[in-house]
Amino acid sequence: MEPILHVKNVAVIGAGPAGLAAIKYLKAENYFDRIVAFDQRDEVGGVWNYTGAVSESNQPDFTIPRTKPAGVVERPSTTISATGEEKRVFTSPIYDSLETNIPHTLMNYSDKKFPQDCPLFPPFAVVKQYLEEYASEIKEFLKLGTQIIEVQPIQEEGEKVTRWKVTYIDLATSIRSTEIFDAIVCASGHYSDPFIPHIPGISEFNDNHPNVISHSKYYRKPEEFANKRVIVIGHSASGIDISSQISAVAAHVIISEKEKPAAIHMETDSITYRPEISEFIHENRTVRFVDGHIESDIDSIIFCTGYQYSFPFLKGLNPPAITTGERTKYTYQQIFYFPQPTITFLTLPQRIIPFPVAEAQSAYIARVFSGRLTLPTFADMQAWEDGVVAEKGDGKFYHNLQFPQDAAYINMLHEISMSAEVIESRGLVNRGHGKIPPFWDEEARWTRQRFPMIKQAALNLGEERRNVRCLRDLGFDFETWKQEQQVEKEPSTPLALSKDDSTIHVRTEIMISDDAA
Incomplete structure (x- = not known):
């Protein structure tokens, strides 16, 4: 062109x-x-x-x-x-x-x-x-x-x-x-x-029970769900965070996802996993899951299904x-x-x-x-x-x-x-x-590859995570990792960039002035 x-x-x-x-x-x-x-x-x-x-x-x-x-x-x-x-x-x-x-x-x-x-x-x-x-x-x-x-x-x-x-x-x-x-x-x-999928019965359910169905866009704080039975649909970033927060105050939280999320490493009395919802039934605020399981008297349903x-x-x-x-x-x-x-x-x-x-x-x-x-x-x-x-x-x-x-x-x-x-x-x-x-x-790619583990390590600290200021505070140190690779005399496994990264060479070397970044 x-x-x-x-x-x-x-x-x-x-x-x-x-x-x-x-x-x-x-x-x-x-x-x-x-x-x-x-x-x-x-x-x-x-x-x-x-x-x-x-x-x-x-x-x-x-x-x-x-x-x-x-x-x-x-x-x-x-x-x-x-x-x-x-x-x-x-x-x-x-x-x-x-x-x-x-x-x-x-x-x-x-x-x-x-x-x-x-x-x-x-x-x-x-x-x-x-x-x-x-x-x-x-x-x-x-x-x-x-x-x-x-x-x-x-x-x-x-x-x-x-x-x-x-x-x-x-x-x-x-x-x-x-x-x-x-x-x-x-x-x-x-x-x-927001995206909320069409599921059989969802419109009639919403007509009969307005304000029960919501989307993560409108979530603000867990206290709104105290002592309620809640279904969180989707378990990406927002679903993980919201379900975790709500489970601390809700009577029960059900996480609905096509496949059981790896992040749910254990189920408790207050949080369980179910597969996808197959049907909404407005009587008794009921939902049926694809495995046939039924839950009734649901107080809130939050779709964490993206945009x-x-x-x-x-x-x-x-x-x-x-x-x-x-x-x-x-x-x-x-x-x-x-x-x-x-x-x-x-x-x-x-x-x-x-x-x-x-x-x-x-x-x-x-x-x-x-x-x-x-x-x-x-x-x-x-x-x-x-x-x-x-x-x-x-x-x-x-x-x-x-x-x-x-x-x-x-x-x-x-x-x-x-x-x-x-x-x-x-x-x-x-x-x-x-x-x-x-x-x-x-180093940036090393960090990017590990940041889910880095985030989990921070979450494991609870409120103390707010005092974490650098990766080293969580036990992640690129320079130490590099040195360990050299000491072991094992070739560092290249961090893959793409199927064809032949065009990704070394960084273009230019003298960068203070006003150039």
Whole structure:
């Protein structure tokens, strides 16, 4: 494909972790006339903005079941604050005691570390403060309290390039405006639109027993489930944490999952495992499981079943990027909407470390939009996606980049970005190479491979885990591990990156100045 040379104005949709990274890499190109990041919230941080208790009944677009992504945005949703004053609140999945399940030494941006005195697995408030500090240098690019209503492709008469008409509403004044941008970066995330599967009887059950069925997005604290019989459906990160918290106060917790989770190493009087639910029966608040077992008098059912991909402001895309909500279609390298590659997406992949992935993707996008990198042909990008579909299917696993794939992905994007044209005359740092995206060395991959064990070791400490400041406090020391490998004179087993990691060499060696990270 020919270089993209017409992009001078870029709209970033979202000022959460991904959107902030996008601004920094776009800014670093010293090329664009205007960069604007829109966010419907009044503060940066995206989902890391805690919203307190918000009932599903206050969410007019929440349905049970919920198997299709949200429709076109018509008006901003609002809730009422605790003081009774109307306030723009966009529900976040952050709950009261949430802390990261990723060590901050792996989670952080490449150019900013977390405070030395914060816990290794920081609580959400620390992450929110971290993001506010990260955004302090780019506030002039932010347009907060502004909701994107629609993004439409347009083509002026006589022009060959597609531009984008962005319609948005100022939530403070309710004034609608329209602007034209040359390119779009969608950084609105995918932890907003809950997924609740259709199970026989679920609609009738919900009609007869409103507020019994919920989603992890609306969970806030275990005390709400004291002395109740609760079913938690799903046992990924949120399911594990929520079921563990609730079991301490509930009369009984049943974890429902297709296969018995390895994390349930023992069952007690207060917590048991059952397979999938096959039927909801509204009489006596009853559910039947696929093994035939029946449980009645259930007080609460929490679906920890994840979220759908949903970009309701992109209804003008043809072909549509979102159909079933299981994945985002036509996305080369999980980033570029290749039918019209001036629209891009950040952090679509699942099972990743989002901050460094957002950086790596943003570096690639910024270099393409500034003309320093070119994309493959449409046919090649289509062939790339076809290959992923052939390998992973056309559903929710398309975006799965579980380790070691995420490490290979970050390093691949690093190599691509560092191959961009060097333009010192533009004032780019690092001798014209520009802002350096993250690269995961052996220690980072070693940590990534072990972080489930690291998290479990922290949880085993109970409340004392909040005093853990580094991996060594939990008995994980990369340097000691390396030395043990050498002493034993056994070759260190390479940490696999991908089936084909022939393009992942050593890190591009560049003298990095203080302003380049």
